[in-house]
Amino acid sequence: AQSVTQLDSHVSVSEGTPVLLRCNYSSSYSPSLFWYVQHPNKGLQLLLKYTSAATLVKGINGFEAEFKKSETSFHLTKPSAHMSDAAEYFCVVSDLHGPLVFGKGTRLSVIA
Amino acid sequence: DTGVSQNPRHKITKRGQNVTFRCDPISEHNRLYWYRQTLGQGPEFLTYFQNEAQLEKSRLLSDRFSAERPKGSFSTLEIQRTEQGDSAMYLCASSEGAPRGNQPQHFGDGTRLSIL
Numbered sequence: 001a002q003s004v005t006q007l008d009s010h011v012s013v014s015e016g017t018p019v020l021l022r023c024n025y026s027s028s029y030s031p032s033l034f035w036y037v038q039h040p041n042k043g044l045q046l047l048l049k050y051t052s053a054a055t056l057v058k059g060i061n062g063f064e065a066e067f068k069k070s071e072t073s074f075h076l077t078k079p080s081a082h083m084s085d086a087a088e089y090f091c092v093v094s095d096l097h098g099p100l101v102f103g104k105g106t107r108l109s110v111i112a
Numbered sequence: 113d114t115g116v117s118q119n120p121r122h123k124i125t126k127r128g129q130n131v132t133f134r135c136d137p138i139s140e141h142n143r144l145y146w147y148r149q150t151l152g153q154g155p156e157f158l159t160y161f162q163n164e165a166q167l168e169k170s171r172l173l174s175d176r177f178s179a180e181r182p183k184g185s186f187s188t189l190e191i192q193r194t195e196q197g198d199s200a201m202y203l204c205a206s207s208e209g210a211p212r213g214n215q216p217q218h219f220g221d222g223t224r225l226s227i228l
């Protein structure tokens with residue numbers, strides 16, 4: 001069975017400082033991993049995906065994530081936070097056959 | 113806009129009533145998924161379709177829930193005899209399917225269901 005653990009339920013950073021959102025996964029297969037972002041009362045937007053190519057994955061809006069198999073981690077980072085980054089972030093794992101398994105989410109707050 | 117479209121955006125109904133939601137996927141996507149998201153939680157998988165075939169159902173999908181995708185295009189999710197615990201955001205997603213492997217799923221804005 002697959003699962004995802006997001007290690008922080010809430011992260012607060014100052015505008016212009018780095019962002020780190022932590023995620024550990026468990027999968028019996030070679031997993032596909034994703035990060036999605038959700039703004040209030042909206043659906044989910046794909047930030048980036050890992051599917052066994054390069055271990056450092058670049059996504060939209062300056063986000064990137066590094067797949068570390070030895071640590072079963074897929075942490076999301078951004079060098080400099082912007083006010084518009086404030087949202088809920090979900091780490092997601094999936095095998096080849098479709099349904100996504102979501103973490104519980106990390107709420108990112110950005111302080112001016 | 114060629115994204116995933118869900119209707120209605122909000123539904124308020126009394127306990128015991130039936131409700132139906134609609135999802136229109138991205139036109140070239142043959143996989144369609146339904147998820148449920150309760151407050152403060154990540155979405156949970158309910159069911160998915162490859163074209164018109166319903167390939168998997170979660171144990172969360174009780175016998176009060178039924179989903180259809182009759183022509184392999186839009187899908188409906190019906191909840192019969194609604195209960196308080198059905199209050200949630202219902203999300204639809206679509207993706208390209210096999211043989212291209214696990215393609216990203218694209219989500220609609222969801223239907224928020226409130227049971228009075």
